[in-house]
Amino acid sequence: MKKAMALSLALLASPLSWAESLTIPMEFEFVALDGTKVSSSLFSHKDELELTPGQRKIALQYKDLVPESVGDGHRRVSSSPFVITLNVEPGVDYQLAADRRILDIKTAEAYAEAPQVVITASNGAAATFSLQQTQSDESSFVDKLLGDQPTAPSAEDAALAATASGTAAVAASNASQESAKPAAPSAPTDARAEEMLKYWWEQADDATRKAFMSWAVQQL
Numbered sequence: 375m376k377k378a379m380a381l382s383l384a385l386l387a388s389p390l391s392w393a394e395s396l397t398i399p400m401e402f403e404f405v406a407l408d409g410t411k412v413s414s415s416l417f418s419h420k421d422e423l424e425l426t427p428g429q430r431k432i433a434l435q436y437k438d439l440v441p442e443s444v445g446d447g448h449r450r451v452s453s454s455p456f457v458i459t460l461n462v463e464p465g466v467d468y469q470l471a472a473d474r475r476i477l478d479i480k481t482a483e484a485y486a487e488a489p490q491v492v493i494t495a496s497n498g499a500a501a502t503f504s505l506q507q508t509q510s511d512e513s514s515f516v517d518k519l520l521g522d523q524p525t526a527p528s529a530e531d532a533a534l535a536a537t538a539s540g541t542a543a544v545a546a547s548n549a550s551q552e553s554a555k556p557a558a559p560s561a562p563t564d565a566r567a568e569e570m571l572k573y574w575w576e577q578a579d580d581a582t583r584k585a586f587m588s589w590a591v592q593q594l
Contacts, residue, residue, distance in 0.1 A: 394425045396432065396460070396468045396493075401476070405433040405455045409538030427464045433457050433508075433533035436472075436489045437576070440482040449479055450576050453486040454508055455533035460493065461502040468501055469494045508532040 398404065404412040404423050408431055414420045423432065436453040460468065473490040476482050493501040575583065 394427060394462050394464065394466060394468075395422050396425055396470060397422045398434065398470045399472075401436060401438040401472070402470065403435045403437050405435050405533040406537045407432050409534055411534060425460075425462045425468075427462050430460050430462050431457055431537040432460060433537045434470075435533075436486055438476065438482055440476070440479050443479055447579060451479070451482040451486050452576075453489050455536070456489050456508060457506040457533070457536045458491070458493070459504045459506070463495070463497070463499075465497075466499075467496040469496075506536065508536050 398421055400419055400421070403414065404420055406412055407423060407425075412420065412423065425432075433455045434457075435455045436451075438451050439448045440451050441447075442449050458470070462468070470491050470493050472485065473492050474481070474485065476485055488507060490505065493503050495501045575586070578586065
């Protein structure tokens with residue numbers, strides 16, 4: 375019994391029992407971490423990202439479905455990706471939130487132009503971070519999904535490049551340049567088809583989404 379209790383206390387005190395993470399609310403979406411795309415599911419919001427201690431670069435995007443001022447409809451409001459450079463301390467979790475209350479379309483659109491956030495550390499200390507806006511053409515991302523040649527780096531390319539460092543940044547830049555070369559349209563891959571589906575889902579109204587869900591269930 376004494377040995378079991380000692381082992382339990384040792385495990386609790388061990389650094390391996392600690393985990394670092396960043397949690398975000400529903401209106402934000404992870405895009406990339408240190409130059410690597412963060413995978414996400416169409417119907418499941420990823421609200422927590424595991425981190426390792428040190429300086430981490432995390433690309434996020436503000437995406438919110440805001441009630442319209444007239445009627446019962448909602449409008450999708452989104453920002454270009456922005457990059458958080460966060461100094462992650464061992465054993466500390468972090469919580470991110472918008473720096474203001476977003477109550478209507480007007481405040482949502484203003485926020486999407488230049489998102490600002492606050493990050494709270496679980497140990498009560500002030501989180502050390504900086505925020506960098508990225509310049510990207512969201513429409514170019516749609517063109518890319520549909521097989522058209524984008525005229526500017528996509529939102530995803532910009533986020534990956536902004537979170538990369540050293541040789542990873544060069545690779546991301548080269549990949550972006552390669553994608554700018556003319557290429558013949560090709561059939562959608564599984565990943566591309568998912569991105570297309572996600573895009574049109576975000577553009578649809580509530581009635582269209584319900585109709586789609588009813589159809590999708592019948593296909594299972």
